[in-house]
Amino acid sequence: MIGPAILAVDADPDRLGEIERELTERYARSYSVAVAGSADDAHRLLEQLAADGRDVAIALCALDVGGVDGADILDGVRSRHRHARRGLLVRWESLGQRDVGEIIFQAMAADRIDQFVFRPMVSPDEQFHSAVSSMLLDWADAQRTAPNTVRIVGESWTGRAHELREALQSCAVPHDFCLVDSPNGRATLEIAGADAELPLLQFPDGSILQNPTNAELALATGGPVCPEQLEFDVVVVGAGPAGLSAAVYGASEGLGTLVVDRGGIGGQATSSSLIRNYLGFPRGLSGRRLAQNAYHQAWVFGADFTFMHTVTGIRREGRFLVLTLDDGTELRTVGVLLAMGATYQRLGVPSIEAMVGAGVFYGSSTS
Template identity: 45%
Template sequence: MTVDRPAIVLLSRDPGMRALVQRALRRRYANDYDVRVHGDAASTRETLDRLRADGVPVALLMVGYGAAEPDGLSVLEQLPVERTALRVSVVRWGDWSTTRPIFDAIGMGRVDRWLTCPELESDEEFHRTVSEFLDEAATRRGTSFEAVRLVGRRWDRRTQQLRDMFDRNHIPTGFYDVATPDGQAILLGAGVSDPALPVVLLHFRRDATVLQNPSDIQIADAFGLFEPVGQDEEFDVAIVGAGPAGLGAAVYAASEGLRTIVLETEAVGGQAGTSSLIRNYLGFPSGISGSRLAFRAYEQAWTFGARFHFMRAATALAASGNHLSVRLSDNSSVRSATVVVATGAAYRRLGVPELEALTGRGVFYGATVSEASSVRGKQVYVAGGGNSAGQAAVHLARYADRVTVLVRRSSLAETMSEYLIREIEAAPNIAVRYRTEVVGGTGTEFLESLRLRDVDTGREEEVPGTLFVLIGAEPRSHWLGEEIAKDRRGYVLTGADTPPRAGPRAAALLETSLPGVFAAGDVRRGSVKRVAAAVGEGALAVSLVHSYLGWLRAAR
């Protein structure tokens, strides 16, 4: 079957700008994209309607804005285009009068990105930016390349876990429901009958490896991600967790020559890895998805020489003399002079039995990006009032008919960044219900309805919809023994908060009650729940590791 090329649609009523952008687009992208160029809104609207009728996706809708077309922002907002397309405002370099209106429009979700018109014959800065936009648009639509094929039951919990794990680790995956002809054809082609579901086919391997109901460790081994650690091997620092804090520590530790290993049980990025778009991280003015940011950090740490140990969970931590040992879920262990605990936090559970039973079948914890396309045309509810909930709502609104954010508080101001609040308020299909909580639900195979309660009046109502839960966090510190002091909620105590201890050294700023063990990120009491703060703590932890290693050498 022939698939039509995605379209790039440009509208500019400024002949000079139109000629420059048209030339740049057609010279570089015409082989892979259907580039359509217009000088008036009416013909642009006709083209968009025709593309939609023909089933051709629009990757970028680009509209000029400036002195020659002062209403460019409103025209861009009003033109009909699917929500998976990026709406891009194009301006001339040096037209500073456009900057504040564009930034305000982006902040309110009316525009996705902005771009400077190319002034040179070959403007590589322009093309770098366009390529990033096209990559993001392709991610929104879904990729056609399948490194892995996953066959399973649509709402099976394990199948959901694998889809999410592959997605967060940037593994191009095609999912096929076993009940469909396509799913059956793939199993037949792989020579699999009466399979133990889910089935994972490593399509990128020459030997076409087939795994039936595999464990995480079996998947890691099949991918070649597992590099055994020798019994006598010892590291300078073992980092437990590959979220922003762990990745920050890994980059700085490995780049400074420390023998570094990172232990991660799921996927790089932690909670931040599930965020569809982080717009307040330093250096990314247009924003970046959490998974993309995490994957770049992973590649950076790997380039510097950090070792990564995937799909093994830390189960215990013990000290023996000047050595530390992290016990793993496969009964192996990793020896290190120091440990950085960066296990982060997990989304708090609702604690509603009938909804817990439907986890992965209409009830999702976290902003499960792999499920976004499945809510097309549906009513979606997002429980939570923090940045993660806001980012999830904005992302899901590209697919769902309507998204309702459920907040127990009477305001979002104390828990959510201002830019997200403005974007939610401006989105036509996002609503916020304050002083509302989820108390029940119905469904057998799939969530059918939710029961919501007004916190003030106690009034309850049932509504149909899909639920995404992002209601705060619980620290992942259960694997740490009593040697590591924690507060009553399980957050790890560091520095001056730790109990007094014997010996010549007081606990350093991020050091725990066990010498040589440091904590960074959301698992630590007093941490700032922001990606940049977690990365900073990871970097700071490495400087403290250096000091501790120096003290150890001097004490010998």
């Protein structure tokens, strides 16, 4: 067996065989498919994989495995494989049944599962594979191996490296960090040159920026930092979920729409590892994915964006409103939509504020 494991558990040999075949035919090139027909077998398999240093990417489990709750079996997954995604397998016919919905809700609320997955009904079952693929992407995201992950290389996790991490988070860009004297750090430094200025950002195409400004970082990750024109029908201040929604609807109605944000996209939502109550996403999605999707949607509808700029003033001039940005740029618009969200209070103690990013961190979720 090669590659991280995809594990399926079901006491019914026929159903287990169907799932094993479906998984093997689609994923065996990159993942090893492992199956267990009982709770005991599943525990043994998980222990063996952990002892062999093998990763589990996904564990799928029937609601009931020979009298044992599927969620009980999945409890054993995260303790050994912390990034593994866990799904309860349900029959399509269960859709709408209150008792099954309740089991899923309780297991999700207690963080015992990540998703529910409809069992495959035909072969190939693209609905099943769509759920499995999205779990694999979530697993890769958590492992920081998702496509487009940007690497930060620095002498320490604090200081400017921390600021760059915050800026990448505010641009909803997946990223990881490594010390300059680690094997990956040395490899990046070798490409950049021994006298390169740290921290370094290495992009998936191999290009490297040396201690970039936040504006350079935004540009390099696909975020414009200057408006291409100075007159719009609507300017939206804030690119959090509210501002991005406004951008989609403004632009899709044909209004010349600009969104300005002092950071990147997603606002507070980018700190959320899993949002379960957003309309249209029954299995939840990360704040970063939500922000990326909304940004792509607004972009395709023709909305313009200007990141890393704060709107500092607003005044009326005839039928126009004039917005001032922090670099002095003035934007004329017929309508302004303020979607500036919330600003969290900080301690406000100067000596502590000076240490933010260098030993003092504010956090709202796991990082």
